[in-house]
Amino acid sequence: MSDAVEEIVNLGDRSYSVIVGHGVLSRTKTMIPSSARRVAIVTQEGIPPAYIPTFGVLAVSTHVIGEGESHKTLTTIERLCREFSQAGLNRGDVIVAVGGGMVTDVAGFAAASYHRGIPVVHVATSLLAMIDAAVGGKTGVNIAEGKNLVGAYWQPHGVVCEMDALDTLPAREMRCGLGEMAKYHFIVREDLSSLSMVDRIARCVRIKADIVSADEREGGIRALLNYGHTLAHALEIATDFSIAHGEAVAIGLLYAAHLAHRMGRIDSARVDQHYEVVHGVYGLRHALPNGITPDQLIIDMGRDKKAIDSITFVLDSATGLEVVSGVSADMIRLALDDLVLRLG
Numbered sequence: 001m002s003d004a005v006e007e008i009v010n011l012g013d014r015s016y017s018v019i020v021g022h023g024v025l026s027r028t029k030t031m032i033p034s035s036a037r038r039v040a041i042v043t044q045e046g047i048p049p050a051y052i053p054t055f056g057v058l059a060v061s062t063h064v065i066g067e068g069e070s071h072k073t074l075t076t077i078e079r080l081c082r083e084f085s086q087a088g089l090n091r092g093d094v095i096v097a098v099g100g101g102m103v104t105d106v107a108g109f110a111a112a113s114y115h116r117g118i119p120v121v122h123v124a125t126s127l128l129a130m131i132d133a134a135v136g137g138k139t140g141v142n143i144a145e146g147k148n149l150v151g152a153y154w155q156p157h158g159v160v161c162e163m164d165a166l167d168t169l170p171a172r173e174m175r176c177g178l179g180e181m182a183k184y185h186f187i188v189r190e191d192l193s194s195l196s197m198v199d200r201i202a203r204c205v206r207i208k209a210d211i212v213s214a215d216e217r218e219g220g221i222r223a224l225l226n227y228g229h230t231l232a233h234a235l236e237i238a239t240d241f242s243i244a245h246g247e248a249v250a251i252g253l254l255y256a257a258h259l260a261h262r263m264g265r266i267d268s269a270r271v272d273q274h275y276e277v278v279h280g281v282y283g284l285r286h287a288l289p290n291g292i293t294p295d296q297l298i299i300d301m302g303r304d305k306k307a308i309d310s311i312t313f314v315l316d317s318a319t320g321l322e323v324v325s326g327v328s329a330d331m332i333r334l335a336l337d338d339l340v341l342r343l344g
C-alpha cells in the first residue's frame with residue numbers, strides 16, 4: 001500500500017474523506033469548501049505549529065483553547081463563538097480543528113452551533129483522534145453532571161490524519177490511542193497487528209466509517225464502539241480520572257473477555273486472544289488501580305450513561321460483539337475476581 005490512504009465515510013451528500021499518512025497536511029486545503037473566505041483554526045498551545053496547515057489567500061484567525069477536560073465546557077464554546085464573530089466568520093466559512101480528540105470535539109460542537117452550523121475540517125494529531133474522535137461526527141462538551149453530556153452530531157467536511165504528528169505525542173497519550181486501537185481487533189475479529197501503522201490506522205478508520213455509515217446516531221451497532229468501555233468508565237470515575245482513558249479501556253477489554261467467558265459466550269482461547277492483543281501487541285499491561293473495591297466499580301458501572309435499565313456491556317460471542325443488558329451483580333463480581341487473579 002502507498003504511504004497515504006484515503007477512506008470515505010459514506011453518508012450520502014454528507015460523505016467525506018479521511019486521509020491517513022505521513023506528510024499529508026497539505027491535503028487539508030482540498031477539503032475547504034469553495035464558499036470559504038475565512039478559516040478559523042482551533043488548536044491548543046501544546047500542538048506544535050508545524051501541524052497547522054496553510055490556506056493560501058484565505059484570511060486565517062487562530063483560536064487557542066485550554067488543555068484538559070476542565071476546558072471542554074460550554075464556556076469555551078461561548079468564547080470561541082464570540083471570537084469567530086469578532087473575526088467576521090460567516091456561514092460559508094470554515095473552522096479547522098488541529099489537535100487531539102478534545103480539540104475536534106470542542107471545535108466540532110462550536111461548528112455545529114455557530115450560525116446554526118458551519119463547515120468543519122479536522123486535522124487529527126493524536127492517535128485517538130485519528131482512529132476515533134475525529135471520525136463520525138460526535139461532538140460535545142462536559143457539564144458538571146457528566147462527560148460529553150451536551151453535544152451534537154455534526155459531520156466534518158474532511159479529516160486529515162497527519163501521522164508525523166505522532167512523533168511528538170506524549171507516551172501516555174499514545175497509550176490512550178493504543179487502548180482504542182486494541183478494541184478494533186475485536187470489533188472485526190481480524191489480526192490487525194500484521195498491518196503497517198499507516199494501514200492499521202486506515203483500517204480502524206474504515207471500521208469506524210462503516211459503523212457510522214450504518215448507524216450514524218447510535219441507534220444500534222454504533223454502540224459496539226463502546227467495547228471495553230463499561231468497566232473503563234467506572235475505573236476513570238473511581239480513580240478521579242488519574243487512570244488514562246486508554247489504560248482503562250485496556251483493562252476494560254480484558255474484563256469484558258472474562259465476563260463473556262463466565263457467561264458461556266466465548267471459550268478460554270478467546271480470552272487468551274484478548275491478552276495477546278492488549279498485553280502482547282500493544283504492551284498495555286496495566287494492573288487494576290489499588291484500593292478499588294468491586295462494590296464501588298459496580299455502582300460506577302451503573303452510572304455509565306449507556307446503562308439503560310441495568311448495567312449494559314458490549315460482549316463478545318462466537319458470532320461477534322453484541323450489546324448485553326441485565327448482567328447480574330454476581331456475574332460481574334465473579335468476572336472481576338477472574339480479572340484480578342489473571343492480572344496478578
Ligand SMILES: NC(=O)c1ccc[n+]([C@@H]2O[C@H](COP(=O)([O-])OP(=O)(O)OC[C@H]3O[C@@H](n4cnc5c(N)ncnc54)[C@H](O)[C@@H]3O)[C@@H](O)[C@H]2O)c1
Nearest residue numbers: 044046067100101102125126128129132133138165168169
Ligand atoms: N467524538 C468522539 O467520537 C470521541 C471518541 C473518543 C474520544 N473522544 C474525546 O476525545 C478526547 C480525548 O482525546 P485525546 O486522547 O486525543 O486527548 P486530548 O485531545 O486531550 O490530547 C491530549 C494531550 O495531547 C496533546 N497533543 C495532541 N496531539 C499532540 C501532538 N501531536 N503532539 C504533542 N501533543 C499533542 C494535546 O494538546 C493534549 O494536551 C476526550 O475528550 C474524549 O471525550 C471523542
